[in-house]
Amino acid sequence: GHKMLIDVMEKPEVLFPAHLTLEEAALKIQEKSEERFYDDIIVVRDHDKYFGTLSVRKLLEALTFRSLMLARDENPLTCLPGNWAIKRYIDEKISKNEKFDVIYIDLNNFKPFNDYYGFAKGDEVIVSLGEILKRIQRKYGCFVGHIGGDDFVVVCKPELSYKIASEIVEEFEKLLPYFHGEDYQKGFYISYNRKGEVQTFPLLSLSLAITGTSTRRIESYAHLASVASEVKSMAKQVAKTTGKSAIFEDRRMDQNGNLKSYYRGECGCEEDSLKSTEINWK
Template sequence: MAGRLVVVDDTEDLLFLIEEALVRDGYEVRTAGDGAKALELIRQDPPDAVILDLWMPEMDGFEVVRQLKDDPLLQHLPVLIMSAAGTQDNKIHGLDLGADDFVTKPFDMPELVARVRMVLRRTKISLDANPLTHLPGNTTIQSRVEKGLRRGGPLAVLYCDLNDFKAYNDAYGYAAGDHALKETARVILEAVKAAGAAHEDFVGHVGGDDFIVVTVPGRMEALAVDVCARFDAAAPSLYKDEDRTRGRLLSKDRKGNAVEFPLMTIAVGVCHNSLKPLSGYSEVSALGSELKKAAKTKPGSAYFIDRRT
C-alpha cells in the first residue's frame, strides 16, 4: 500500500474521480464532503496525508489546516490544498498556516497523484518520526540536544519512562499498549504547551515507553510535576473498571498463577547544566538513564532532579 489518505471536497463527482485515481495508484482513501467530517475522520484514525479543498460550506480548508496544526498529535500531517481560487494571497495564507502544497483547479489527475507522492516522500525524509506517536525519534533527539549544548545556554532534559508498562501491555494486548503510549505522548505535549513554551521546548519519543523533553532549567521542575500529575489523571481511564476499582492490575504469569501489578505511573529523570556543565549527548543520555532509575525508586509517579555540583 502506497499510503493512507483523507480526501476532502464538497463536489461529489470530483471527489469520486480523485479517490479513483489515488486508489488506482495504490493508496487507501477515505473521503469527506466537508471540513467538520474531515476532522472527525482524521482524529479517529490519522492518515499519512490530507488532500483538502479550500472553499467548502460551514468550515473552509483554512480552518481545517489551522485546527490540524494546533493539535500536537496531528500537526505533523502533510496537507495538500486544492482550490479553483488559486490566487497568490490564498497560496501564501495556506502555506503560512502549515499546508505543504497548493494545487490550482482544474488540474490533471496525474499531476495531483505525483504531488501526493512528492509530499509523502518529502515528509518521510524530513521527519525522523516514531511511527506510533509521530514524535521525533532518536536522530532528531540527538541533534536537538547537541544543538542546545553547542549554543552554550541553559539546558535541561527530562527523561520520561512508564512504570509497569510491560505488565499492562501483556495483560491488555498491543493495541491497548499502543493507545497508552499515544496517551503518554499527549500528556507530555499538553504539559509542554501549558508551560507556555511549546515553540521553544522539544518533545521526542526515544522508543517503547521512553520519551524526552528538552527545555531550560527555569521550567524543568514545573514541567516534571505537571507531567506526573497529568499522567496520574489520565492513567485510570486506560484500565477496565475492575482493575481501576481495585487499584491494581490482576493478571497471570506464564505458569497460570495469579499475579498483581500496580497501575502504571511515570518516572521522570531530569539533568541540566545550571549547576555543572554537560559535556555531550552521551553524558546527557547516561545521566538521564541514571536519574530516571532514581525516580523509579519513589512510590507512584515521581521525578528526580540532579542537584549535584
C-alpha cells in the same frame, strides 16, 4: 500644524525579542489580534531597542522547514521526533553553550500492562502520553521527543522543568480510570512478571528524571544520556517502592560541592505538600 511621527504611527501590538527560538516566536504570534495577525513582526533587543522586522510568512516558512527536517525522524505511533532528531537538537544546544534541562520520562510496569490488557490498549497509553507532551510543547514552547517504546524526553528551560514534570504526571493520572477500567477502583491488577510468575502490579505510573547543563558540564548527547540513566534508575526505584509516579532531579549540591539527586516526592499532589528526600549522589 506639524505632528510628531510617534503620534500618528500605529504602535506594534507585540514586540519579539531577537533571542526567541522559532518555536517561542510561533507561540508569541498567537498574542496578535486576528486583524493584525499578518503584520510584520517587530524584532527588538537590548531593552526593546528596534532591531528589525520579519514577515510572518518568512517565520512560518522557517518553522515549516524545521518541522519537515524533524519529521524525517519521527515515531510512527506518536508522530513525535525520534532518537536522531532528539540527538541533533540537544547537541545543537550544547554546542551553543545554552542552559537547559532534559526530562526523561518512561512508564513503570508497562510490559505486564501490555500482557494483561493487550497491545492495542498499550498503544493507546503511548499515544495518550504523546498527546500530553504535544500539549506541553504548545503551552511552554519546549521540545518533546519519543526515544522509542515507552521512553520520552522534554527539553526545556531549567526554571520550567519541575513544573512541566508535575503537569505531565497530573494529566497522565487523569487517564488512569480509562486505562485500567474496573481495576482502577481496586488500585491493582494481577499479571505475569518477567519470570512468568503471577504477581500483583500497581496502576500505571511514570518515572521522570530531570538533569541538564545548569548543574554539571555536559559534553554531548551521549554524556547527557549516561548521566540521566543514573537519575532514571533512582526514580524507578522509588516508583517501584511506592507504586506511584516519581520525579528525581539531578541539580543539588552539598556543602562540599558534590552533586546530589533530589526526590521531589510522590506526584499527583500540590508542590508545597510534597515530601522531599535527599539522596547522596554516587
